[in-house]
Amino acid sequence: MRFFYALLHFLVYIVFDQGLSLSYTYEDIVERPFITVGFAALCILLALALTSTNGWRRRLRAGWKTLASICLSGRCIGVVTFYLAHAGGLSGTCHLHQHFYYSYDS
Numbered sequence: 001m002r003f004f005y006a007l008l009h010f011l012v013y014i015v016f017d018q019g020l021s022l023s024y025t026y027e028d029i030v031e032r033p034f035i036t037v038g039f040a041a042l043c044i045l046l047a048l049a050l051t052s053t054n055g056w057r058r059r060l061r062a063g064w065k066t067l068a069s070i071c072l073s074g075r076c077i078g079v080v081t082f083y084l085a086h087a088g089g090l091s092g093t094c095h096l097h098q099h100f101y102y103s104y105d106s
Contacts, residue, residue: 045071047071
């Protein structure tokens with residue numbers, strides 16, 4: 001569930017903030033630390049979402065638990081993103097992020 005909301009958050013950012021421009025999105029990811037960290041968290045959560053099915057768990061065996069432990073750092077990275085954005089004066093965005101992060105915890 002957390003991956004779905006992170007992906008939704010990213011898609012809203014791409015569509016409404018960047019106007020579907022991949023070049024602006026790339027520049028923004030590189031230039032703004034909280035977006036860089038948030039994008040890294042999305043990539044980490046993507047790895048966990050793709051390997052969370054029963055088939056992948058069987059294939060990876062004990063390695064899946066290691067991967068899951070590493071991927072759970074995505075949650076910590078989400079908190080770092082929140083504080084970096086808040087330090088940059090984006091408090092309205094941060095309150096929305098905090099709402100999604102804590103209200104839909106799975």
